[in-house]
Amino acid sequence: MRIRILWIAMLSLLVLPLLASDFAVKAVKGSVEVRRGVMEEWKKVKIGDLLKPEDSMRTGPGASATIEIDKRKLVVPELTILDISDVRQLTQEDFLLKLAMENILAVPPREKDELAIPSATVLHGDNKSKTDLPVSSDGRVGEMQLHGARVLYDNSYFATSILKSKETLRTHPEVRSNYDARFTVAMAFEKMKLTKEAITEYSLLSKEDLPAPQAKKVQSALDKLKQGK
Numbered sequence: 251m252r253i254r255i256l257w258i259a260m261l262s263l264l265v266l267p268l269l270a271s272d273f274a275v276k277a278v279k280g281s282v283e284v285r286r287g288v289m290e291e292w293k294k295v296k297i298g299d300l301l302k303p304e305d306s307m308r309t310g311p312g313a314s315a316t317i318e319i320d321k322r323k324l325v326v327p328e329l330t331i332l333d334i335s336d337v338r339q340l341t342q343e344d345f346l347l348k349l350a351m352e353n354i355l356a357v358p359p360r361e362k363d364e365l366a367i368p369s370a371t372v373l374h375g376d377n378k379s380k381t382d383l384p385v386s387s388d389g390r391v392g393e394m395q396l397h398g399a400r401v402l403y404d405n406s407y408f409a410t411s412i413l414k415s416k417e418t419l420r421t422h423p424e425v426r427s428n429y430d431a432r433f434t435v436a437m438a439f440e441k442m443k444l445t446k447e448a449i450t451e452y453s454l455l456s457k458e459d460l461p462a463p464q465a466k467k468v469q470s471a472l473d474k475l476k477q478g479k
Contacts (some may be wrong), residue, residue: 273301273317273324273334279311280328303335308394325407331391332398336410342442345409352416378446392422408438429460433468440475449475 270360277293283292287304301317308331309315315326315333319337326332341347393419402411415435419426436451450470 271319272303272339273319274316275299275315276323277314277316279315281310282313282326283308283310302462303333307332307334318465326401327397329394330397330401331394332401333414334416336398336402337405337407338410339407341344342409345413345442347411349416352413352420356416356420373384374476389422392418392425393428395422396425398433401454403434403438406441408441411435412438417452429455429458429464433464436468436471440471445475445478446477 270285276298278295282295284295284301285292285306285308286300287302287319295307295315300409307315307317307326309326309328311328313328317326319332324337358454396415399411399418402408402414404446412435415431415438419431425431432451432455436448436455439445439448439451449472452468454473455468456465456472
């Protein structure tokens with residue numbers, strides 16, 4: 251009963267309405283589209299359009315877009331899916347709560363007689379939630395979402411970058427071998443000064459069959475963090 255109450259309390263925090271301003275589209279090159287809210291249809295974007303927190307942006311091959319909010323510009327490169335609600339800062343408390351939820355969702359299903367944790371996830375930030383999110387086999391979509399997570403990282407949205415990366419790696423098994431994305435997650439933890447979490451990510455990566463240069467990079471980062479503890 252206590253676990254169920256905790257679950258409900260945590261879920262209620264995750265679906266609180268998101269308060270954020272609209273983004274203005276300042277530049278468009280090539281095929282750039284937007285998906286509005288819960289709509290599944292993608293429509294072309296043009297300069298001057300406003301993007302709301304519940305929207306998502308998608309760029310095609312060779313395409314790019316520049317969006318702006320409060321005089322801060324963000325460039326979305328080619329082959330990227332970016333959920334606009336992720337372009338925001340989270341408090342560490344809020345982030346750690348969402349991270350705990352994501353870690354729960356990543357736990358493999360339990361046996362029949364064991365406690366089952368409901369399957370739920372949050373899409374497009376805090377605006378909408380969906381239960382029983384299916385695992386996708388569309389590697390192209392998974393890679394585009396990881397590109398979006400990298401855009402978040404490059405623009406210092408470290409918390410949402412981590413959450414988006416972990417959600418994508420969970421729901422798109424075919425991109426779990428994207429070690430660059432996992433390395434970005436570890437670096438984001440470092441940027442947030444969450445040393446324990448960063449060490450865990452680097453340690454897991456070090457156990458993978460990585461190319462020599464990448465393995466050296468991971469081990470170097472891991473050694474540096476351990477020495478600084």
